[in-house]
Amino acid sequence: MDVIYGARYDDSSLDSADNTAVEGGIVYALAPAARLRMNYAQGYSLPTERDLYADTAQPSGRRQLGASVVAGEKQESHTLDPERSESLEIGLAGDLGRLGPVRESRYDVAVFHTVIEDRITRERRGEPYVSFYNLDDDARIRGSEGSLELALPAGLRVDLGVTWLDAIERGTRRDLPYAPEWSARAALAGDPGERYGWRTQVRYTGSHVDEDDQDEQEGVTQVDIQGHYNPRAWEHVRLYAGIDNLFDTSNDTSLYADPGRYARFGLRANF
Numbered sequence: 001m002d003v004i005y006g007a008r009y010d011d012s013s014l015d016s017a018d019n020t021a022v023e024g025g026i027v028y029a030l031a032p033a034a035r036l037r038m039n040y041a042q043g044y045s046l047p048t049e050r051d052l053y054a055d056t057a058q059p060s061g062r063r064q065l066g067a068s069v070v071a072g073e074k075q076e077s078h079t080l081d082p083e084r085s086e087s088l089e090i091g092l093a094g095d096l097g098r099l100g101p102v103r104e105s106r107y108d109v110a111v112f113h114t115v116i117e118d119r120i121t122r123e124r125r126g127e128p129y130v131s132f133y134n135l136d137d138d139a140r141i142r143g144s145e146g147s148l149e150l151a152l153p154a155g156l157r158v159d160l161g162v163t164w165l166d167a168i169e170r171g172t173r174r175d176l177p178y179a180p181e182w183s184a185r186a187a188l189a190g191d192p193g194e195r196y197g198w199r200t201q202v203r204y205t206g207s208h209v210d211e212d213d214q215d216e217q218e219g220v221t222q223v224d225i226q227g228h229y230n231p232r233a234w235e236h237v238r239l240y241a242g243i244d245n246l247f248d249t250s251n252d253t254s255l256y257a258d259p260g261r262y263a264r265f266g267l268r269a270n271f
Contacts, residue, residue: 002027010044017082019044025089033094043085043116051080051120051132063129064122073128080120081134087114096150104151113142121177137171141179159187159201175209180219182206198227222249234269241265 005024012018025039047067054066065071067080091110119139124130143165150158167179183206189199206219226242244262 001029004039008044010046012046012082017046019082019084030092031094033096035093037089037091037093037110039087039089039091041087041089043083043087045083045085045120047080047082047120047132054132058130065129065131067132069131074131078131078133080132081118083116083118083120085114085116087112089113105149107146107148109144109146111142111144113140115140119176123177135169137169139167139176140170141165141167141176143167155191157187157189159185159189161185177210178208180206180208182219195230195232196228198225200225220249223247236270238268239265240268 003024003026005022007020007022010017010019010021021042021044023039023041025037025041027035027037029035050066052066052068054064055069055071056064058064063072065074068077070077089110089112091108093108094106096105096107116139118134120132121135122130122132125133143163145161145163147159147161149160152158162184163182165179165181165183167176168174169176182204184204185201187199187201189197191197201224202221203224204219204221208217210217222244223246224242224244225246226240228238228240230238242264244264245260248261250260
């Protein structure tokens with residue numbers, strides 16, 4: 001059995017924002033392919049520069065202003081407190097190396113429960129602009145997640161993952177913005193040769209609400225592909241290319257979920 005513990009102290013320039021957070025947990029080997037873990041952790045997060053000083057336009061054209069910004073129809077600034085959280089997690093993970101053709105494979109499943117005090121969220125609150133606020137009540141996020149990685153013959157690899165979330169503001173019981181109940185991924189990759197490889201991935205983001213009066217945003221599924229090649233003449237260089245959102249999947253209810261088709265290419269070098 002392994003025992004994991006730690007502590008962190010934040011010395012902030014903000015008034016009354018110093019904080020000490022602790023974490024601890026155990027990992028116990030139930031069997032060669034099953035490791036049980038139990039963790040408790042306190043979290044602490046200061047407002048980011050975007051939360052405080054953003055002055056941008058959203059894709060819809062609506063202005064997004066940080067808490068400290070006074071501009072346009074936003075006539076006064078407001079204070080943002082740091083987020084503080086407590087989390088519990090129980091999980092089971094293991095390597096599947098003894099199962100013949102799926103050697104070098106692994107799985108991980110977990111359930112978790114998190115309570116966040118002063119969660120920072122992006123909302124309209126009846127104004128013509130969007131800004132960042134602390135929630136009046138604690139946020140509660142609970143859920144489960146699982147992943148499975150399989151190393152198959154012929155150099156193929158499968159990567160599967162799924163997450164379920166139940167994320168609400170405790171007092172009002174309203175759903176937290178941008179927290180889809182379901183999300184999942186499935187990827188297939190291959191290395192048919194020593195110098196080149198490929199990967200294709202399908203990503204699903206389920207329906208969720210936004211900051212705009214809790215309007216529901218439809219779920220969206222996207223497909224990405226990528227490949228790489230290591231030239232024989234350049235041993236320390238990898239060329240790569242890919243296309244995100246291959247089929248140009250759109251979501252008419254939310255520009256945030258509609259990035260369009262995107263191609264990229266480049267090289268990485270090790271010295």
